[in-house]
Amino acid sequence: MPDNQEAREVVGDYKAGWKDTENSTIRFDFGLSEEVVREISKLKEEPEWMTELRVKAYNHFVKRPMPKWGNTSTLDEIDFDSICYYLRSSEATEKDWDDVPEEIRNTFDRLGIPEAEQKWLSGVTAQYESEAVYHSIREDLEEQGVIFLDMDRGLKEYPDLVKKWFCSVVPLTDNKFSALNTAVWSGGSFIYVPKGVHVEMPVQAYFRINAKNMGQFERTLIIADEGSSIHYVEGCTAPSYSTDSLHSAVVELIALPGAHIRYSTVQNWSSNVYNLVTKRGIAHENSKIEWVDGNIGSKLTMKYPAVILKGEGAHAEVISVAYSGDGQHQDAGAKIHHLASNTTSKILSKSISKNGGRGTYRGLVTVSPKAENCKLNVVCDALILDEESRSDTYPTMEVANPTARCEHEASVSKVSDNQLFYLMSRGHSEEEALAMIVNGFFEPFTRELPMEYAVELNQLMALEMEGSIG
Amino acid sequence: MTAASGQAEALMEIVDLHVGIDDTSILKGIDLRILPGEVHAIMGRNGSGKTTAANVIMGHPDYEVEKGDVLLNGDSLLDEDPWERARRGVFLSFQYPQAVPGLQVGNFLRKSVASIRGEDAAKGANFRKELNEAMDQLKIPRSFLSRYVNDGFSGGEKKRFEILQMMLLKPKLAILDETDSGLDIDGIKTVASGVNAAVRGTDSGALIITHYSRILEHVKPDFIHVLIGGKIVASGGPELATQLEENGYDWVENMAAEGVA
Numbered sequence: 159m160p161d162n163q164e165a166r167e168v169v170g171d172y173k174a175g176w177k178d179t180e181n182s183t184i185r186f187d188f189g190l191s192e193e194v195v196r197e198i199s200k201l202k203e204e205p206e207w208m209t210e211l212r213v214k215a216y217n218h219f220v221k222r223p224m225p226k227w228g229n230t231s232t233l234d235e236i237d238f239d240s241i242c243y244y245l246r247s248s249e250a251t252e253k254d255w256d257d258v259p260e261e262i263r264n265t266f267d268r269l270g271i272p273e274a275e276q277k278w279l280s281g282v283t284a285q286y287e288s289e290a291v292y293h294s295i296r297e298d299l300e301e302q303g304v305i306f307l308d309m310d311r312g313l314k315e316y317p318d319l320v321k322k323w324f325c326s327v328v329p330l331t332d333n334k335f336s337a338l339n340t341a342v343w344s345g346g347s348f349i350y351v352p353k354g355v356h357v358e359m360p361v362q363a364y365f366r367i368n369a370k371n372m373g374q375f376e377r378t379l380i381i382a383d384e385g386s387s388i389h390y391v392e393g394c395t396a397p398s399y400s401t402d403s404l405h406s407a408v409v410e411l412i413a414l415p416g417a418h419i420r421y422s423t424v425q426n427w428s429s430n431v432y433n434l435v436t437k438r439g440i441a442h443e444n445s446k447i448e449w450v451d452g453n454i455g456s457k458l459t460m461k462y463p464a465v466i467l468k469g470e471g472a473h474a475e476v477i478s479v480a481y482s483g484d485g486q487h488q489d490a491g492a493k494i495h496h497l498a499s500n501t502t503s504k505i506l507s508k509s510i511s512k513n514g515g516r517g518t519y520r521g522l523v524t525v526s527p528k529a530e531n532c533k534l535n536v537v538c539d540a541l542i543l544d545e546e547s548r549s550d551t552y553p554t555m556e557v558a559n560p561t562a563r564c565e566h567e568a569s570v571s572k573v574s575d576n577q578l579f580y581l582m583s584r585g586h587s588e589e590e591a592l593a594m595i596v597n598g599f600f601e602p603f604t605r606e607l608p609m610e611y612a613v614e615l616n617q618l619m620a621l622e623m624e625g626s627i628g
Numbered sequence: 629m630t631a632a633s634g635q636a637e638a639l640m641e642i643v644d645l646h647v648g649i650d651d652t653s654i655l656k657g658i659d660l661r662i663l664p665g666e667v668h669a670i671m672g673r674n675g676s677g678k679t680t681a682a683n684v685i686m687g688h689p690d691y692e693v694e695k696g697d698v699l700l701n702g703d704s705l706l707d708e709d710p711w712e713r714a715r716r717g718v719f720l721s722f723q724y725p726q727a728v729p730g731l732q733v734g735n736f737l738r739k740s741v742a743s744i745r746g747e748d749a750a751k752g753a754n755f756r757k758e759l760n761e762a763m764d765q766l767k768i769p770r771s772f773l774s775r776y777v778n779d780g781f782s783g784g785e786k787k788r789f790e791i792l793q794m795m796l797l798k799p800k801l802a803i804l805d806e807t808d809s810g811l812d813i814d815g816i817k818t819v820a821s822g823v824n825a826a827v828r829g830t831d832s833g834a835l836i837i838t839h840y841s842r843i844l845e846h847v848k849p850d851f852i853h854v855l856i857g858g859k860i861v862a863s864g865g866p867e868l869a870t871q872l873e874e875n876g877y878d879w880v881e882n883m884a885a886e887g888v889a
C-alpha cells in the first residue's frame with residue numbers, strides 16, 4: 159500500500175509524490191561498470207551489436223567530462239555510484255491493465271492513465287522504473303501498419319529498422335548523458351508510422367520512477383515515413399525522496415519528406431530528480447517537427463529540444479515553458495540548425511521563477527552558408543514572481559547566410575501590484591489572481607496541448623501558486 | 629442593520645478619511661454619504677485625489693488609511709481584502725484597467741461572476757443570455773470573448789469592458805473612475821443608461837468620478853462633490869456641474885477659500 163501519510167509529509171504540495179513499496183523482481187546493485195552494462199544487455203537478450211554499442215557508449219561516458227556550462231555545481235553533486243541503473247518490478251509488459259501488478263496499476267490509475275487511454279488516446283505505454291509494464295495500441299492503427307512498441311520489444315521484433323536509425327540522430331558521443339543513456343538504456347518507445355498514415359489521436363507514454371536513488375534511462379525512436387503524421391505525448395512523475403534520482407532519456411525523431419511529428423511533454427518530476435535529457439529530430443524535405451515541452455518539476459533540468467532542418471522547406475517549432483520553484487533550476491531552451499534552403503523555425507520559450515527558483519533560457523539557432531531564404535523567429539519571455547528568484551537568457555544566433563530573415567524578442571517581467579489588484583477587485587483572492595496571471599503567461603503553450611493536459615497544467619500551476627503570497 | 633432613527637441607512641459612508649502613500653498625505657479628511665438609489669459624482673482636477681479615494685474604497689494595498697473609516701451598509705470595509713469587498717458588492721471601474729495577457733475575456737467574466745454572485749449565476753443558458761444582452765447593449769462584438777483581458781484594447785474598448793463587468797457583477801456600489809474619458813458620446817450615453825438602470829429605483833448606488841460634466845448630463849447625479857487638494861471643498865446638486873463648466877475650478881477654490889460654498 160502506498161504510505162500516504164508519509165508521502166504527504168515529504169511532498170507538501172507535490173500531488174504525484176506518493177510512493178509504492180518496492181516489489182522488485184530484479185534489482186541491480188548501486189553503481190555502474192562495464193559489467194553492469196553487459197548484464198543489462200544479457201538480461202534483455204540483445205543482439206551483439208547492441209551489447210557492443212552499449213559498451214562503447216559506456217567507455218565514452220567514463221572518459222567524457224561533465225559539461226562545463228549550465229549549473230555545474232549542481233551537476234557535480236550527482237553521485238553516479240549511488241544510483242541503481244536497472245530495476246524491474248513486473249515480469250512482463252502487459253496488454254491488459256488487469257494483468258499489471260495491482261500496486262503498479264493503482265499508481266497509474268491515480269495518475270489517470272487508463273481513463274485517458276479510453277477517452278482520447280490511440281495508444282499508451284506505461285513505464286515503471288526500467289521497464290514498460292503496460293503497452294497497447296488501437297487495433298485499427300496496427301492494421302494500418304503503425305508500429306508502436308516499447309523500445310525493447312522494438313529491438314526484438316524489428317532489429318534491422320532499429321539498427322538503421324538508433325543513434326542516427328543523437329550519436330553516442332554527443333554528450334555525457336546521451337552516452338550514459340546509450341550504455342544503460344531500458345524502455346522508452348519505438349514508433350514507425352508508414353507512408354501516408356495519419357495517426358489522428360495522440361499516443362501517450364507515461365514514465366514513473368518509484369524507487370529511491372533510481373536511474374531511469376528510457377530511449378525513444380520515432381520514424382514518421384513520407385507524408386505521415388503522429389502526435390506523441392509524454393508525462394512523468396516520481397515520489398519525493400530526500401535523496402536524488404536521475405532521469406536521463408534520449409529521444410530521436412526522424413521526419414521523412416512531408417511527415418509531421420509533434421512531441422509534447424509535461425514533465426512534473428519531484429524536486430529530487432535530475433532531468434538531463436537529449437531530444438533531437440531530423441526534418442527532411444517539407445516535413446515538420448514540433449517540440450512542445452513543459453518543465454514544471456525536477457531539481458535540475460537541462461534540456462534543449464533540437465531540430466536539424468536537413469531537407470528544403472522543412473519547418474521546426476519548439477514551444478516550451480519552464481517553472482522553477484524553491485530549490486529548482488530549469489535550464490532549458492532549444493537548438494535549431496538550418497542546413498537547407500527555405501527552412502523555417504520558431505522558438506517560443508516562457509519561464510516563470512518563484513521562491514528562489516532559477517530559470518535559464520539557452521538557445522542556439524544556426525543557418526549554414528548554403529541555406530538560402532531561411533526564416534527564424536525566437537521569442538523568450540520570463541516572468542519573475544519575487545525578489546529571490548532569477549532568470550537568465552542566453553540566446554545565440556549564428557547566421558552564415560545573408561538571405562536569412564531573423565526575428566528575436568525577449569522580455570523579462572514581474573507581476574505588478576496593480577495587475578493583482580485589478581483581478582482581486584473582481585472577487586479573486588490573491589492566489590487565484592496570481593494563478594490567472596501565471597496561466598495566462600503560459601497560455602501560448604497550453605493551447606498547444608491536448609485539452610486534458612492543458613486543464614491539468616493549469617491546475618498544477620494554481621497549486622504551485624498556493625501559499626506563495628507572503 | 630436597522631436604520632438610525634429618523635435617518636435612512638447609508639449604503640456607503642466615508643467618515644473623516646485621511647489617506648497617505650509613502651509618508652505623503654493625499655486625502656485630508658473626506659466625508660461622504662451615499663443612500664440606496666442615489667448617484668453621487670466627484671469632480672476635480674488631475675492630482676486632486678479622486679483615484680486615491682476610489683482605490684482606498686476598493687482596498688488597494690499601497691495606500692495607508694491614516695484616520696477615518698469607510699462603511700458599506702454600516703460595516704467597515706477597511707479590514708477586508710479587495711476580493712471580500714468585491715463579494716460584498718463594491719465594484720470599481722478602473723481609470724487604467726490592467727492587461728492580463730493570456731487570460732481570455734469570456735473565461736475571466738465567468739470566473740468573476742462565479743466568485744462574486746456564486747457558481748450558479750455563472751452557469752448555463754441564463755448566464756449566456758445575460759452576457760449576450762449586456763454585450764449587445766454595449767455594442768461589443770462576440771469575438772471580444774476570446775481576446776485577452778485588456779490586452780491591446782483601445783481606450784474605448786477598455787472602458788466598455790469595465791462597464792460590461794459592472795453589468796454582469798451587479799454591484800451594490802459601483803465606482804466609475806473616469807469611465808467617460810476615452811468614450812465617444814454614444815459610449816457615454818450607453819454607460820449612463822447602464823448606471824441609471826443599475827441604480828435608479830434599487831437599493832444600489834453609484835459614485836461617478838470625472839472631470840467633465842458631459843456624462844453627468846445623462847446620469848443626473850443627486851449630488852456633486854468637488855475635490856481639491858484632498859478635500860471636498862464644495863457639494864451641491866446637478867447645477868454645480870454646470871457652474872463648474874462655466875467658471876472653472878478656480879471659481880470653487882476661491883469660493884471655498886471665502887467660505888461661501
Ligand SMILES: Nc1ncnc2c1ncn2[C@@H]1O[C@H](COP(=O)(O)OP(=O)(O)O)[C@@H](O)[C@H]1O
Binds near residue numbers: 650680
Ligand atoms: N502610488 C502612488 N505613489 C505616489 N504618489 C501617488 C500614488 N498615487 C497617487 N499619488 C499622488 O497622489 C495625488 C493624487 O493622485 P490621484 O488620486 O491619482 O489623483 P486624481 O485621480 O484626482 O487625478 C497625486 O499627487 C499623485 O501624484
Ligand SMILES: [Mg+2]
Binds near residue numbers: 678679680723806
Ligand atoms: Mg485619477
